Amino acid sequence: MLKKIKKYSSPKTDGKTRKIILGDNLDVLSALRADYKSKVKCVYIDPPYNNGEKYTHYDDSTHDLWLSDLKKRLKSLRDFLRDDGSIWISIDDGEVHYLKVAADEVFGRKNFITTVVWQQRTTRENRKHFSNNHEYILVYAKERKKFVASINKLPPTDDVLSRYKNPDNDPKGPWQSVSVNVQAGHAVKSQFYKLVSPAGVVHAPPNGRCWAYNESKMLGLIEEGRIWFGKDGAGVPRLKKYLSESRPGLTPETLWFADTVGTNKEAKKHLLKLFPGKDVFDTPKPERLIQQIFEIATNEGDLILDSYLGAGASVAVAHKMKRQYIGIDKGQHIIDYVIERQKMVMNGTGYGVLERVSDKTEGFEFFKFSG
Ligand SMILES: C[S@@+](CC[C@H](N)C(=O)[O-])C[C@H]1O[C@@H](n2cnc3c(N)ncnc32)[C@H](O)[C@@H]1O
Known part of the structure; x- marks a missing residue:
């Protein structure tokens, strides 16, 4: 059962879904299924990577159970996707291949869209044999054809726009x-x-x-x-x-460089700016990375689901991009950090991408799962 906690919620009067939920995601997903089955346009998840490291805010050493636990959750998440929906899964080198096989079984190989390679750090890690500078994002569709037809192009870069000029003062504008x-x-x-x-x-x-x-x-x-x-x-x-007649969007590429979508370090710096002097989350994702995913896979008003919310990058970006959202995490940090971050997003002091002040109807609700 989900219990709304008023003191952590902020008033919301526009009837849209903006939910942050504390609890194990498997429990929470089964509590949400009846209301949100086939309603979600994009699932983004960034689960523990099973890399044996112990982070301050969560335990990532459950090696043997990791894959079967995650697969259970993928099966559950699949039910939430709209036919034209997609799921984007962050993962690193250690488990990507195992996860790909498991995800193929859940979503079907024909619905595998691509593996995005993200340059998550730009500096060389000299203490290791190889400096690991990238991560992956596996992308699956619920139904390949419908998702592919709904994909958005990325906004044109200044470089692309600068190719449109108007040397003859054409009244139709740059060309x-x-x-x-x-x-x-x-x-x-x-x-x-x-x-x-x-x-x-x-x-x-x-x-x-x-x-x-x-x-x-x-x-x-x-x-x-x-x-x-x-x-x-x-x-x-x-x-x-x-320019006025063409839609000069960019087809997304599979290599995502740090200068476009940011790094882990950028995301950590962002958190330290929001929570100076605090022991902030170890492995946050940069807002620019999440923004790019939502730009490709969603439109204004669409529902986004993240069942491993961490420090809340996905719900912060979703809020700013006027998407609806459900964010789930089992850690107390979502009270300490995510709620505070979300309030900052709402009043325009959250930094990161697309800073904007939300109108008064755009609050969010906080729920706690209780068995
Ligand atoms: C890598 S972090 C996510 C980071 C996030 N993308 C960000 O940008 O801050 C993984 C998160 O998953 C949460 N988590 C792990 N297992 C979970 C479960 N079974 N149910 C809910 N949350 C879980 C952990 O508490 C942790 O916050």
């Missing part, structure tokens, strides 16, 4: 030009003709190529001002692609 000749393999006769530029230079498609459009369509595009012949009007014709 970049693309070739209007294509391979002639499947061409029809009407794609071969000579084109006269405004400065009177005659252009024919290069050998083995043809124009992308027939002559009347091409003349129409010239009339509309959509064909660019260079500043002097004499150059090879190119099509103007307007």
Whole structure:
């Protein structure tokens, strides 16, 4: 049973799900199943990695039970996913291959999407034989086809945006030009003709190529001002692609570098800024990393579930990105840290990504599982 603890909750009047729950995730998930089955767009989890280290805030040495415990939880988490939902699982080198096999069994190999490699540190660890600078994120869909159709592109970088310019003061705004000749393999006769530029230079498609459009369509595009012949009007014709008409998003890559998504160290520094002088969580994830996952896999209003909440990066980012969320952890630290962090997020003092002050309806609720 989940018991709402009022003193740790903050008023919420908009009817959205924003829950932070203390308890073992297997118990909590079974208590939530009836209400949230097939409702979650994205599960992100960062379970203990079974690396034998003992951290201050949790015990990570349950080697023999680790995989079967985790598999039970994966099975339970699967029930929560929408058909177009996905699960993202952080893991390191020691267990990734075992976890991949277990997760294949739970989600089906056909629903395996990719393994993201995240550069989690940028400095060399000289005390070890190999400096371990990366971790993995295994990505599975509930139903591959539906998830893939729902994936978002990443926002364009400044570099991509800077390719759109407006040298001719086009009222339609910045544009970049693309070739209007294509391979002639499947061409029809009407794609071969000579084109006269405004400065009177005659252009024919290069050998083995043809124009992308027939002559009347091409003349129409010239009339509309959509064909660019260079500043002097004499150059090879190119099509103007307007920023306002294109969605220049970036296809996510599988290598995620620290300069884009941050490091463990960055995340720890962030926590120390929020809780100066405190013994903060050892292995937090940077908000930028979580933001990138949510950008790809969710949209505003979607529900996110993290059943290994730790220091609460996922719910902090979800709150700022206007997603709904459920965060679960069995450690007392979620009272000491996550609730405080979430309040800071709400009043705009949480630092990290996308700082914004939430409106008064956007509180969250705190629950405790009691058997
Ligand atoms: C690696 S940490 C998560 C760190 C988190 N991603 C962050 O950015 O701060 C793993 C967390 O899982 C929690 N945990 C481990 N087993 C759990 C279980 N069975 N139920 C709930 N929480 C669990 C631990 O208390 C710990 O906080």
